[in-house]
Amino acid sequence: MDTAERDHRQAQATALLDGLADRDVVAVAITWVDHSGITRVKTVPLDKLPRAAAHGVGTSPSFDAFLLDDTIVAGRYAGGPVGDLRLHPDLARITVLAGQPGWAWAPADRYDQQGEPHPQDERGLARTMADRLAVNGFEVRAGFEVEWVVGQGGTDDFRPATTAPAYGHTRQVELSDYCADLISALVEQNVDVLQFHPEYAAGQFEVSTAPEDPVHAADTAVLVRETIRAITIRHGLRASFSPKVVSDGVGNGGHLHVSLWRERKNLFEGRLHPDAEGFAAGVLRHLPGLCAIGCPSVASYLRLIPSHWAGAFATWGVENREAALRLVENRDLEIKCFDLSANPYLVVAATLAAGLAGIVDGAHLPPPVTVDPVHVEGAQRLPTSLEDAVKAFEDDEVLTEAFGVEFAATIADVRRGEIAKFADASSEEITHATRWRH
Template identity: 45%
Template sequence: MRFEELQEQNDQLWEHVHSQVIGNGVRAVGLFYTENSGITRVKSIPVERLRGAARSGIGMSPVFDAFLFDDSITSSRYSGGPIGELRLVPDLSCLIPLEASPGWAMVPVERFRQDLKPHPLCHRQYVRRSYQRLCERGISSKMAFEIEWAISLDREDEFIPTTQAPAYSLDRLGELDSYVMDIYNALTAQQISVEQIHPEYAPGQFEISIEASDPIRAADLRVVVRHTIKLVSKKHGYRVSFAPLVTAGGVGNGGHLHVSFKDEAGPIFARAEEERFALNPKARSLLAGLLMELPALCAVGASSPASYLRLVPHRWAGAFQCWGLDNREAALRLVAETNLVSKEGANVEIKPFDLSSSPYLATGSICAVAGSYVDSKLEVGEPISVDPGSLSESERESLGVNELPHSLSEAVDMLSKSDVLRDSMGEELLEAFVAVKYGEILLTKEMTPEEIVSATRWRY
């Protein structure tokens, strides 16, 4: 979006937004964006300054594009150093007063240079561009992240689960019922529709699913939901982690991304009885393209050194480059149309992704891959109907099933070789992102798995 377009949109929305913030008692607004380390940065302003910020932005250094997850700083030809100034311009259409933090609202920004041109390293501009190109092909999309988190007693840097109740159990929900209800009430008051919230497998772990929306809003909501959960947790005396792992060797936190697409004929993953796998050619090409690009997509969707301690077989993390119908060990799980799942609800779940990633790079990259492959007539291989980790190496080879990258270094190398993602991200964003990832690889190179988990546990 051009600076003038966002400015005009904000002008048109101002009266509504002004009444919204006044009606909710908002005193200050946090303007946020997510950068290459996957951490969301913020500048806050008094509500009286919101109108001016919506027209001309507020200043912030571009150096954060070179921050690593530990706040150390690297550099590239396009990022790092003390020189320069950007303008953070809020998108008022996405402002949300925070029920969990009275007096506060938060709003995503898009970053612009002083000459009013979009900042090439702005992740929200990236997903906007990618989605616009997809829409120009006549394809729309809805996406939603599953958000998993682990709840600890707020005592030490170590993880101490708040409950020892069994996985998925009614007892675990009962022990934390008021906490879970406070999360639900806060999100509902913020006009965020919760579809499911429940205990998960790992000690102290829960998961929440929210309604699907367009790729930009899906990324915004992942940030807002996480922040809301952290606010509620703090009030209950808990500390929460969204990191890929909270204990080495344990089951991790996923950030699975559900995606669906629609063209003029309707939902693309709708059941097509007479077609191969009951999927139409576009659906098969989308699956084939996503599978082909998945090793590169891991770099943007599972973008922490800790991600690859989670991305292992037999953990429902999707460690193998394959697809399957409701196969939770396959990297791509097809949720097909059935008597109980509508054609609009049919979707693909991308399981390797976690919450260390920038949600904007994740959704934007999926849009880029979809746009490149939807009309390619590429055919997808056979679905896998068993746990691929239970197959021998020769059996997997005969089925064309490969393991996904074992490290962030491998994933970044695959990203650098992907024509689709190189072209969609552009030279500047790609180089700056890769510089941060290589910085994090170097930072953790000599660490044990336990040390990597400890270093990342409370960063996400």
């Protein structure tokens, strides 16, 4: 990053100050999501935003080796105490937070002290993969479904804030003010909400947002989650995005929707275009390794079980909610096996890498599955443990090439750090330890 670029960023930030001050903003939260899916933050007072934009905010590279409980693993390329990175807020995404008066938010790109992109910057990797598709003439639009449960406050145990029926209007009525405040906050923040509804599990809700470019889709997923968290706390309640909130219950998913476009045409619309088929076939082919990215916690495998609408088999089907890949006819591809312990930037990056590989190879989809895959002889189960997923990731040359040597190794090191942490834990102990971390 040269002097001219730094001066440009500083001028951009300076131009924003009066408008933010007029909206009573006193500080800007600059966030990134670590490899364990935890949103980390550094904050600057509003008047320091121009300097942060130009020169970044210092942070340790050791965050690349953090586990979900803040333990730092001694990785091959991360985890030591030496070094410094700079967080540069994306000024185009600065958002005044409706659920946190006085605050604005911006996602960060991570650079080294010389102004070069950090090789393990998650947001940067997502941008790189989107650019690879663009070079090949494709545009991708993406969006996340965010599921969470609302619990009563003041306890580490989970007691649902509403016991009304699944998908029932009564549940929404019982938490009517909460739901209205949340939707209002999202809309005020210019989040394009497509749908909001009660979900299956006790106290569970879901919000879906409109498709956008992949990096911004991941940004929006972070913003939506933190807005949910803020509004939930303001109502004296508690939100959990964990893939398993109670050991015998249904967990939270984090489904990714993707569509492939060329020359303003959606290639998933109507008859499946060969490039759209190749993209979907590439994702299907690499799903085992993708689980190390999209199902990255030990708790993920308590959720990823058959006949629970979690997508536990490496199959696809048209409007089949038990297949890992659901083709939403005339619109997009939904990846159902992913959950919200994942870093959304890494989910986007890895999915695009797999899809592009399928396009390049001219891959074809097998016949669609039209029933619950548990009844299909020979249907391939996705990994049943995080250890199996990590092995699949390490053996996947497409994914490891996309991440690069250092990044791929650190992903494996962090995942194995969590595996070791819960090696002797029961499902109840895993659930309890992870319930409020994501």
